Amino acid sequence: xxxxxxxxxxxxxxxxxxxxxxxxxxxxxxxxxxxxxxxxxxxxxxxxxxxxxxxxxxxxxxxxxxxxxxxxxxxxxxxxxxxxxxxxxxxxxxxxxxxxxxxxxxxxx
Numbered sequence: 686x687x688x689x690x691x692x693x694x695x696x697x698x699x700x701x702x703x704x705x706x707x708x709x710x711x712x713x714x715x716x717x718x719x720x721x722x723x724x725x726x727x728x729x730x731x732x733x734x735x736x737x738x739x740x741x742x743x744x745x746x747x748x749x750x751x752x753x754x755x756x757x758x759x760x761x762x763x764x765x766x767x768x769x770x771x772x773x774x775x776x777x778x779x780x781x782x783x784x785x786x787x788x789x790x791x792x793x794x
Contacts (some may be wrong), residue, residue: 688740690785693774704772714761723747
């Protein structure tokens with residue numbers, strides 16, 4: 686299944702460059718965590734400070750709630766998420782305490 690999520694970055698060119706550098710070489714534990722929870726592919730695109738993530742998942746193994754719980758219980762993944770929050774900012778529509786927000790598809794060809 687394909688998921689499309691959105692998140693913003695802080696409007697600081699140096700922070701954006703650092704964020705992109707981290708994503709050119711994500712931690713191996715992060716890659717393993719994603720694969721372990723049924724994420725089979727992921728791409729992140731940026732326009733200014735807005736980011737869009739396309740995430741492909743294996744429906745038989747992907748469970749967003751289980752993945753979120755595993756993130757909270759894994760110190761290395763929590764450390765990555767806390768580090769990323771240095772660069773990230775919620776969209777105007779993101780509820781408090783959340784990050785990536787699932788987008789609604791409004792058209793398909």
